[in-house]
Structure formats: C-alpha cells, structure tokens
Amino acid sequence: xxxxxxIAFCLLVSTTISxxxxxxxxxxxxxPRNYQVKHAIEIEALPFVYLSSGYHxxxxxxxxxxxFRASTIDVGTFNQETQNDAFERFESKGSxxxxxxxxxxxxxxxxxxxxxxxxDITQKSTSETRIKNYLTPGLGISYxxxxxxxxxxxxxxxxxxxxxxxxQFSDGSVxxxxxxxxxxxxxxxxxxxxx
Numbered sequence: 001x002x003x004x005x006x007i008a009f010c011l012l013v014s015t016t017i018s019x020x021x022x023x024x025x026x027x028x029x030x031x032p033r034n035y036q037v038k039h040a041i042e043i044e045a046l047p048f049v050y051l052s053s054g055y056h057x058x059x060x061x062x063x064x065x066x067x068f069r070a071s072t073i074d075v076g077t078f079n080q081e082t083q084n085d086a087f088e089r090f091e092s093k094g095s096x097x098x099x100x101x102x103x104x105x106x107x108x109x110x111x112x113x114x115x116x117x118x119x120d121i122t123q124k125s126t127s128e129t130r131i132k133n134y135l136t137p138g139l140g141i142s143y144x145x146x147x148x149x150x151x152x153x154x155x156x157x158x159x160x161x162x163x164x165x166x167x168q169f170s171d172g173s174v175x176x177x178x179x180x181x182x183x184x185x186x187x188x189x190x191x192x193x194x195x
Contacts, residue, residue, distance in 0.1 A: 027148050034146045035106045037193045038064055044071075044154065044188035052078035058099075058186070065103040067111070072096045086124055087175050092131070094118040099140070107144035107152075113137070115160070119177070123169050130167045134177060136160050144188070154186040 025031035039062065046056040054076030060069025074093040081089035095118045101111030115136045122129045142156025158181070165177035 030146075030149050032195050033106075034144070034149070034152075034190075035103060037062060037190075037195055040190050040193040042067070042069070042188055042190050044069075044186040046073070046184060047187055048185075049073065049075050049078060052076040054078065060099070067099075067101040067103070067109065069099045069101075070096065071099070080119075081121075082180075083178050084175065086173070088122045088124060089177075090120045090122075092118050092120050094133075101140075107146070109142055109144070109156075111140045111142075113140060113158075121167055121175055123171075123173060123175070126169070126171060128169050128171075130169065130175075132165075132167050132177075134162065134165050136162055136165075140184075142184070142186075150190055152188045152190070154188055156184050156186075158182045158184055 042060040042062060044058040044060070049056045052075060054074045056071065056073040058069050058071035060067050073091060073095050075091045078090070079088045080091060081087050095116060097113050097115035099111050099113040101109045103109050115138065117134045117136050119132050119134065120129055121132060138158055138160045140156055140158045142154050144152045144154050146152045160180045160182065162177050162179045167175045167177075169175070
C-alpha cells in the first residue's frame, strides 16, 4: 500500500512539474497575471461582521489600474469603540461607502473613500443610545492576494479622517467620534474579467 501511494505521489509531482514547464501559467501564477486585467467585476465581503450577526457587501468595477466600488455594512454586535470605555459604538444598517482606487504596483491598491456611517452610540452607565449619521472621508491601502484566477483575500488599512463629530447625551456627557486607523481584511471573487 505504501509503495502504491509513493508511486501515485511521484506521478502527481512529475505531472505537475511537466505541466508547469510546458506552460507559463499555473494556479498560483496565472498568465496573464491577475493585475494585468483590463476590465473586471469584483464582489467582496468583510467576513468578521458575519460572525457578529452583521453583513457587508461590496461591488466594484475595475478598468485597467483604476477601481471604483460601493459597499454597505452593518457590523451587528461588534463594538467598534476602542478609545472611550464609557461608550459603545455599533455601525448599523444604512451605512454605505463609495471608493475610488488605483493599483500602484501589481495588486497593491491605494484609494480614497467617502463613508456615510450610521452609528448607534450607547452610554454604558445610563444605557442611553443616540443614533447618528456621519459623513466620513478616508484613505486606504490594500493588497489583493489571489488564490487562482477567481478568489482573493484583500488585507488592508483604512484611515478614517474625522473632526468635530460629537454627540451630546442627556446628562451632559459628550462623545467624540475619533479619527481612526482600522485594519481590514476582505474576501473577494472576480466573477467576470477581460484581459
């Protein structure tokens, strides 16, 4: 049995090696390369929000090195407040964003965005909640790590630029929405493309 498995393994390896030498295209390095696409539709999601009973969907169009996309998000039970222990902040249904990006090198993309963020802000001591909308500009950078031709992971970092975004509560306390640097990782699929 071990000999049969060893022979099967050797045949598999030799076939893979010969297939790779016969062609310049492989599963991990397809030819043409994924970043050489001229037109593409891309659909993405932030997987962590689904773990907290939320959702996120993003649809984008790529034209050569430019990419434009729109997204909507509800983070569910995920508390996004990391700087002020007296409050909780949840991005809720109705939040959406517009993104415009440029591939500066291979699959490395920089982009600007404008998010209309709808937050449920709760003061922990009184349980008082305020619902506020903020129009937030920002900058981002991310890299598409393709798994074959269709699927990819896209880790990145967002800088949310906020100023004068305050919410006052009935006891006189004030919550200030901070400028933040937030790591993100999206999973994506490219269902249509043209080279």
